Amino acid sequence: MSDLWYKYVIAMGLLSLLHSGYSAAQHRSYVRLVEQEFNGPPEDIVIQCVVSLLVTIAAIVSLNTKHFREIHALDDLKEKTIDSINNRPNFYIFNHRGRLCR
């Protein structure tokens, strides 16, 4: 159910974003027709754009939060034994009794 709700909100947010873009363009052509200066889109269009952007972002993130897992830096280290620090491959020496292990 809440999945559907988030998807609905995302759809509405995107539509509102597109709507605000279309209104800004329409405002621009209106101002050109009326031969006034263009000082940027009117405030309500800007507010609509920003709010719908934030709502869409929030909805997309919330839709996916159940798939996020915590990042554990430690999980792969838990399996390490003390041998991984006792053996230093670049410092191996070979004059030991290994020659007798045939």
Add this chain to the structure above:
Amino acid sequence: MSTELEDNNVLKLSKTEAKELLQKWREENARHSEQVRDIWMNIDFGGSLGDEKWQVLEQVCVAAIDLHDNELIKECLQQLDNKFPNSCRVKRLKIMAKLELRERFEDALQMYDQMIAKDESNSLLYKRKIAILLAERRVAEAIKELCDYLKKFMNDTEAWLQLSDLYIEEQEYSRAAFCVEELILANPHNHLYHERYAAIQYTINTAESLELSRSYFSQALRLNPNNLRALYGLLLSANSVAALPKTTSQKKRENLRLANWASTQIQKLYREGSDDESRINAMEGMLANLQITPNST
């Protein structure tokens, strides 16, 4: 340290399992030379290794050098030489196989010096020179060379670990502790470094260092609650702090509680690991006796 394969056959593995096992050993720096040789001789990988083949060959070559197995060394070196004709890494393997194995250390040192003159930034060559000094048991010189090396290559974990071990051998524990501190700075979430630092501090055995060791053992446990060595260390260091003459009685009680907690955790871990009642009873009996009392001299 034992994997389940210690006693069982590595020969019964499939190709992919063997390949993954070899990779795991490469990453963990494990030195199971006999088993590596067994895998190589008895499992025919064919083409399934792909690009890993050269790393596996290097691993097998080092295992063969460990076992003084001359034919296997020759075979590996030939294949590596054909693939990488002028490679410094292969040349280093050759020096290891021919000169270091036969204990012709002077010749090996000369060759390494020549290679270093050509390429000063190759850290492996410096490390092999230090390894030769170690093989000749010239520990003091090795320490000096290793310090010089670390001034140039400061973030080399292996070298810091080696230096700390050398200092421990020479019983200069505070310097060994410094080396492990560098490692902890670089990898603060690795519980093994905390445990090793705590062990060194426990060895130093002054009042502050015992408290320090107790806190580092606890940190190692916080990072990895199944670290048995850290549990034993916590038990011993808490007991030692409680036994010091200067601790207040409240601190003594806290430390004894900590030691008790550690011993219950140890018992729990052993119980999970084995069903053998007699062994568990033996272990519990031993835990009761694990108190270090200060010398009264």
